[in-house]
Amino acid sequence: MRNEKLTIALGEGSKMFTLRATYKYVDGWGNMYESSYHIQNLSIDPAQAQEKARAYAEKRDMPLMDTSWVFDVNTFDIERKSKEELARLKAEKEKRIARAKEISAKIQMNYHTLMWGYFMAQSCRKFDDLQKVANVAELDTENRVTITGELVHEKEYYSDWGCVLKGIFLLETGQKVFGSVPSMKDQPVNIGDVIQFDAKIEKPKDFDGTFYFFKRPTKAKFISQVKEVA
Known part of the structure; x- marks a missing residue:
């Protein structure tokens, strides 16, 4: 089992405190490496982030590395969007998705039309070939x-x-x-x-x-x- 420790890190483009678990492991050649994985977002407020991290560590009985540094981080520049702005962005996203589906449908239709045209051209060419030899005797396959x-x-x-x-x-x-x-x-x-x-x-x-x-x-x-x- 990995010996994991909890640590507070910056995530979401350095706009939020996040909780991560770090651990060390040895590869097949005996080399030691350190890695980590995301657990959860905490808060944009240093005090709240520290409180949530400590609560998680206590509940999971996991060691938490030093968190005092969070109070030295500058205030995060997070753009607050109004409900109207969020609604507009959502509408624009849905419009882009609808447009993408429309283009995809046209591509599919054009593909099927192209394949139908190719099949018809092949069929017509085959028909023409058969017409040319309709009254021609079959080749001798005995001698x-x-x-x-x-x-x-x-x-x-x-x-x-x-x-x-x-x-x-x-x-x-x-x-x-x-x-x-x-x-x-x-x-x-x-x-x-x-x-x-x-x-x-x-x-x-x-x-x-x-x-x-x-x-x-x-x-x-x-x-x-x-x-x-x-």
Whole structure:
């Protein structure tokens, strides 16, 4: 149990006497420290503060450190506010809180509107994609086929076996295929390049009529390139 002692201190921005309990403790490395914690506010009057501190110490049977210094402290400069002033300050505070809630509500509404707009844009884009391929035959998923498409997106994927560059190719039919970007004899494939290659096509489990996977691309060649090769 900590060996605590009571002491009078200055609190509330040095505008009031407060009662604190001080104690010493040792940390895990054997170092001694001193700390304290607030118990209660006492008074702005030195005599009343001393009286309350002594009463608390007697009731709790705790030692009270010297309190004579409180009579040497200058009179506290406490601004006394009228009931009207307090009411005005309270009204201003409530007004600020109401304004903050109003702004928060608008932010929430704008967020939901933004997300709704994003969802609608995605839905419309998806609808347009489906319309483009509505009368287009599905890709052959039984045999290896020759694919001609433009690289529209690429991303590097890292694993324990190294780095693999995968990409999405947009076909002239509006369909898209995703898989490992074919090797082009030390020539990089850039976004916008159109290449032709053979691969095995697969449908994803959530097939939407437009998006496919491809595996084991071979016999790749450029049809057109965005950047000239030196």
